[in-house]
Amino acid sequence: MSVDLHRWRRDESRPSAGEAWRDAAARVLGPSVALFAVIVGVGWLIMGPFGGLQDEIAVNEELQEGRSFTPFWNVTTDIWSRLGNTEIIIGTCAVISLIILWRTRQWWYAVIPAIAISIQATVFVIAAWIVGRERPDVEKLDPAPPTSSYPSGHVGASTALYLTFALMAQRIERRWLRRLVTAVCILVPVLVSYARLYRGMHHLTDVLLGVVNGVVCALLAWHWLRRRRS
Template identity: 35%
Template sequence: MSDVVIRVTRRVLLPLVLLFALMVGLGLLVTRVLARTWPFTVEDTVNRELAGDRTPGWNDVSLVFSTLASTQMIVVVTVLAALVLRLVLHRWREPLFLCAAVTAQALIFLFTTMVIDRNRPAVEHMDASPPTSSFPSGHTSAATALYVGLAVLLALRARSTPAKVGWWALLVLVPVGVALTRMYRGMHHPSDVVASFLNGGACVAIMARTVLDRTLTWGRIRLPLSRSGDDVTPARAPAGG
């Protein structure tokens, strides 16, 4: 087995398998083992309170946040962001990180929903979705991977300024807004969105540890650092070395 395969297995595949197992384990705890234990016994109450507070204005706001995390929007924003990163930075590391994080969370979400069948909250649903795909929240997970991923890149690349802090906070708050609006719209229980923060955040961490690690050597090609910390032309190891 080559060194590259070993590194990919250790740094990406194994952590994702463990994350999937954790998500399934959490799903089983929430839907079966602890279903009649506090605080899971009051989740429906939270959803009913949110549904009871619906107004036309908040309905419009919730639709905006929900749309920001829809499958179509996530794909479009991810592709556009990746293209901009590639054109501006002239390398593939950051675009690959973002695409890998979003893709990984989507796969974990998909396989988890295939194992965990949880009914959506017993309130009026404002969106059309499969009735037993409540755990976890795909919208929240995707928003976490995409917008937190962008926040990580911003924190790593940009100098610390008030504007940077503002943009960073805005990016991080988008998944929070998505989570709240998905509950408001009657599509998910609180535990669904909490688990989704874990899924999206873990995928960002896994891919950052792998793709954004500039000291990592892949096979015989090493990406050295310039004095500024930016990538430079890959240096190949001498033949026979």
């Protein structure tokens, strides 16, 4: 899927309710079912033919061994990990979306982050329940959520949310500010990913598929409504 960074500025026409529902079903709900099938399929391969990828634990064990020598990172990664917490993701999405709505008066544009995290969360929760992968057998620095380890919900949510913010940031006129905001938005999911590994909450493949989930959901949300090219 190619990313048209200017599609929302080129066509700012208000969609009807029928157009919005039609496009959401065809361009978000349908593809998200395919995304769900892929993530569950990969999860079944990991838990089945690949035998749970037992060698992955070496990554978590190596990170665990370094904790006693770098207590600073125990605190730092706690902050990074919290950026992917459900309440933080929803709160940040709500605040930024309301600001965008206030600035643009375009609800169909302001809902993009909400669409991204909603689809991501739906795919993640059902896939985690179906696959049911145990978390790494190392000391965990965070309380384990009720969902299973695969895929990472923290990583998926932060990727989906902040990638949509990065796409929206391309409207910023000042080049230095646009680049700064874009860089920060891309950096946040990277920090969350490292923190979840460091704190023993996920296997490496849990994080990687969380990234895939978040990226695809962000792109689906970005293209959720048809826009004229001319």
